[in-house]
Amino acid sequence: MLYLPAEFPQDNELCYLNHAAVSPWPKCAAEAVQRFAFENMTCGAEKYPQWMQISQELRDRLRCLLNATSVDDIALVKNTSEGLSFVAQGLPWKHGDQVIGIADDFPSNRVVWESLESQGVEFVQVDTNATDDPEAALIDQISEKTRLLAISTVHFATGVRLDLQRLSDACQSSGVLLCLDAIQSLGAIRLDVQATPADFVIADGHKWMLGPEGLAVFYVNPNIREKLKLTQFGWAMRQDPGDYSPGPWEPAHSAKRFEAGSPNMLGIHALHASLGLQQQIGSEEIEKMLRKNIDLLRTSLNSVEDLKLRTPSDSSRSAGILSMRVGGIESDVLWKRLMEKRVICASRGGFLRLSPHFYTRKQVLDRASEIIQQVIQDIR
Numbered sequence: 001m002l003y004l005p006a007e008f009p010q011d012n013e014l015c016y017l018n019h020a021a022v023s024p025w026p027k028c029a030a031e032a033v034q035r036f037a038f039e040n041m042t043c044g045a046e047k048y049p050q051w052m053q054i055s056q057e058l059r060d061r062l063r064c065l066l067n068a069t070s071v072d073d074i075a076l077v078k079n080t081s082e083g084l085s086f087v088a089q090g091l092p093w094k095h096g097d098q099v100i101g102i103a104d105d106f107p108s109n110r111v112v113w114e115s116l117e118s119q120g121v122e123f124v125q126v127d128t129n130a131t132d133d134p135e136a137a138l139i140d141q142i143s144e145k146t147r148l149l150a151i152s153t154v155h156f157a158t159g160v161r162l163d164l165q166r167l168s169d170a171c172q173s174s175g176v177l178l179c180l181d182a183i184q185s186l187g188a189i190r191l192d193v194q195a196t197p198a199d200f201v202i203a204d205g206h207k208w209m210l211g212p213e214g215l216a217v218f219y220v221n222p223n224i225r226e227k228l229k230l231t232q233f234g235w236a237m238r239q240d241p242g243d244y245s246p247g248p249w250e251p252a253h254s255a256k257r258f259e260a261g262s263p264n265m266l267g268i269h270a271l272h273a274s275l276g277l278q279q280q281i282g283s284e285e286i287e288k289m290l291r292k293n294i295d296l297l298r299t300s301l302n303s304v305e306d307l308k309l310r311t312p313s314d315s316s317r318s319a320g321i322l323s324m325r326v327g328g329i330e331s332d333v334l335w336k337r338l339m340e341k342r343v344i345c346a347s348r349g350g351f352l353r354l355s356p357h358f359y360t361r362k363q364v365l366d367r368a369s370e371i372i373q374q375v376i377q378d379i380r
């Protein structure tokens with residue numbers, strides 16, 4: 001029987017509400033890294049075939065998380081920015097093409113599309129904050145010039161979650177590709193690429209998947225995989241990576257074609273363990289537990305004078321982020337004071353951003369809420 005608090009032995013004084021930034025590892029991930037380090041020290045890569053097995057299992061865990069049909073659709077890449085760049089640099093653009101995205105999205109999900117300007121591709125930026133119907137605002141921009149819709153599933157600053165079904169349907173009916181930066185949702189809420197088709201899904205493991213930085217999943221719809229021009233090259237991306245002889249070669253038929261060289265085996269061991277734990281609990285249960293925690297925080301902060309929650313209360317409109325503004329207090333000022341008191345959180349886009357995860361205990365949420373209220377009073 002899994003005893004959750006044992007898996008998250010965080011400092012007693014710490015209120016960790018920053019999973020939307022970088023998450024603490026569960027004990028199983030820390031132990032996997034320790035074991036891997038010891039094995040490297042004592043036996044080197046003697047058991048490399050077993051490491052490859054772990055890497056294959058990780059692909060399958062990621063496949064399950066996305067409900068993709070095959071591990072062949074999953075590449076392990078460096079980070080979200082790299083995956084987005086594979087898409088931006090790999091699609092065959094024509095002068096005059098348009099990409100639709102979100103005006104104040106996370107920088108990675110803007111700069112890659114802006115980088116296409118020299119190829120005559122326009123990045124159409126939609127202010128999704130200016131409307132109660134962000135999906136309509138995005139869909140309204142679709143025209144015969146639109147090739148791709150590039151969005152974050154959950155906004156990194158406001159915590160607003162988009163209706164993927166609506167966006168996916170609109171893309172499908174207009175022949176527009178859909179690219180999801182899912183780093184703020186994967187591991188927190190469910191995503192099903194069969195029910196809600198997307199062409200590309202990218203997410204680094206260090207937020208809601210509770211893994212280390214520097215290892216991301218890159219899902220590519222098999223129908224488009226071979227149309228994406230390859231932009232990085234190396235031995236590992238070949239159909240037969242074990243053939244070291246010179247001569248002709250072909251890229252892997254699977255998404256491994258996007259993995260140029262040696263894998264991040266250390267990160268693979270850690271993320272494998274973290275996702276193993278999450279799989280034991282189940283995505284539906286994780287989503288429910290996280291929802292409960294967000295609701296608890298929301299309720300406990302509701303009475304704070306002049307506090308405006310930016311993240312909608314509707315569960316279909318949010319995931320693990322709760323963002324707020326407190327009248328008369330700069331979010332940076334509040335954030336600094338909270339960090340001094342070891343309430344680990346963030347200030348993003350003028351909002352104070354709290355992001356618990358499913359395992360965060362009520363005790364921690366209550367203490368964080370008390371400290372937040374106290375700090376607000378002190379500043380006032």
Ligand SMILES: Cc1ncc(COP(=O)(O)O)c(C=O)c1O
Pocket residue numbers: 020021079080081082106108109152156181183184203204216
């Ligand atoms: C929406 C979004 N995309 C991307 C990233 C980070 O990208 P990378 O994995 O390249 O570091 C973040 C990090 O905060 C984010 O919130």
